[in-house]
Structure formats: structure tokens, C-alpha cells
Amino acid sequence: MIIDGTNGLIQQYDYQTPTTGFSYTFAAGTTVLVMVPAGTLATGTITMPAAPADGMTIRFSSSQQITALTLNGNTGQTVNGGVTFLPAKGAVTYVYRLASTAWWPISIVPGTGSQLVQGTANTSLSGTSIDFTGIPSWVKRVAVMLNGVSTSGTSLLRIQLGSGSANTTGYLGAQTGVTAGQTTSGSNLSAGFDIQSYSPTAASLYSGAVTFRLTNGNNWTGTGIVGQQANATAGVVAGYISLPGVLDRVRITTVNGTDTFDAGSINILYE
16 A cells, blocks of 8 residues: 555545635645635535546545536546536535546445435525525426415416526416315316315415426426415325426416415525
8 A cells, every 4th residue: 555645545635614615625635625604605616636546546525515516537537427416415425536536436436326316495485485595407306395375466376497597488287176065176287286175265375296207318207286274275286397497496386476475484495
């Protein structure tokens, strides 16, 4: 065994408090990077060290989410399975093979395996729409969760997916609402995934979840059930949308687009 601090066989670590848009390059001899940002980072770049030894391992972690992470090899190096996202309290390890001048992951890499990520809950609802943006390009499933959500009027809730902006057309499928007395009402989808509630009022509270799954290309299917307690109503929705590009956002709004949110919380999960 070669004991060589310069080429990383004696481990040294670095402690950083980066801000969004950071750029970090591993110095010779440093094999561990610990990042402790003040909050979620939108972007950042990490570059591997120059002249690594055969079998050198590089590890890095972050106490906060890095939504869009770029991992680069140094001059002449290739990174296989480069991480594009790092969840809060997530860590990744790579090993270097000198013969192929390439880095290989030896732990689960977020974005290439199953990684369930929780969004930031919106608990102070207001305005005519609630947007969750910056969804990573590798995501294949998104769940929208409603907890006691209320609006100022009687318009039905509507969920829209988007690439660059919320898609307002092209939705196929149907939604229906069923009461305890088996009274039903419903319609086909067109401008979004609508959530039916039989005889809604401004005091209606909606709780439940709608889950969207990538089928192929930029085509998404959605299914969900949302309950409305006051009228003992369950709204069921199922449908499909073909987006013009990669999904990067979800919008929760209302059919009339003018009623405002005034109670409850909304969050998303994705993987």
C-alpha cells in the first residue's frame, strides 16, 4: 500500500458552508467534504481532485438539500453516474479507477436510484395558486398532498403540471364526487386534474393526495382521492397529460382561477 497524502490515501476532510451557486474543487489530499449550508441550495458544482491515486475514494454530504448539483471530473476524468441532486442529510461516495481515468459510485446516487424527497410545505396558504417549482429532471413520480385546504369560494380545486409554466390544456380523463348518500357529480378533464366536491362551500376543507407517474417521454398519468369532510364527499380523479418538456413544476389552483386559498397546508413528495 502506498501511503500518500497528496493523492488521497491518507484521508483529510474539508468543512464548508456554501451558498447557492457555489463551486468547489477537491484539493490534493482532501477526500471528504462536509457541507452545512444555512438552507436549501438551488444549484452548486463540485469538481473532483486532480491526479487522484488508483482506488482513491471521494465522499461528500450536505445537511441541506442541493436541488440541482453538477459533479464534474477534473481534466481528462470521467464521472459515471454523476449525482444531479443531493437531499438533506444525504451523502455520496465515488472511487477512482486509474486505468480508465474514471470515477464510479459505490453508494446510492440520488437521481439514479429511488430517493423519496419531501418538498417544503406551504402552511400559510394565500393567493389564487400555490406553485412548487424546481422539481429535478430525473423525477418519475410526484405526490401532491392536501391537509385541510380551504378557499374563499366554491370553485373546485385544480392541479396542473408544467414544464417552464403550468400547462392549462390537453388533460384527458375524468373526475367525480361521491357522497355518503351515493349522490354523484363529475365531468371530463380538460384544463387540469380537478377535484370534485358535491355542493362545496367556502368553508369546505379538502384533505387527501393525488399522485402523478411518468409513463414515457414527458407523458404523465395521475390518480387520487381527496375527501371533503363537511359534506362527507370523496372526490376521485384519474387522467393523463402530455407535457411539452420535462416536468419541473406543479400548480394547485381553482377552476375559476379567482378564489383565494385561506387555510390548510399543501406539500409534495417526489422520487
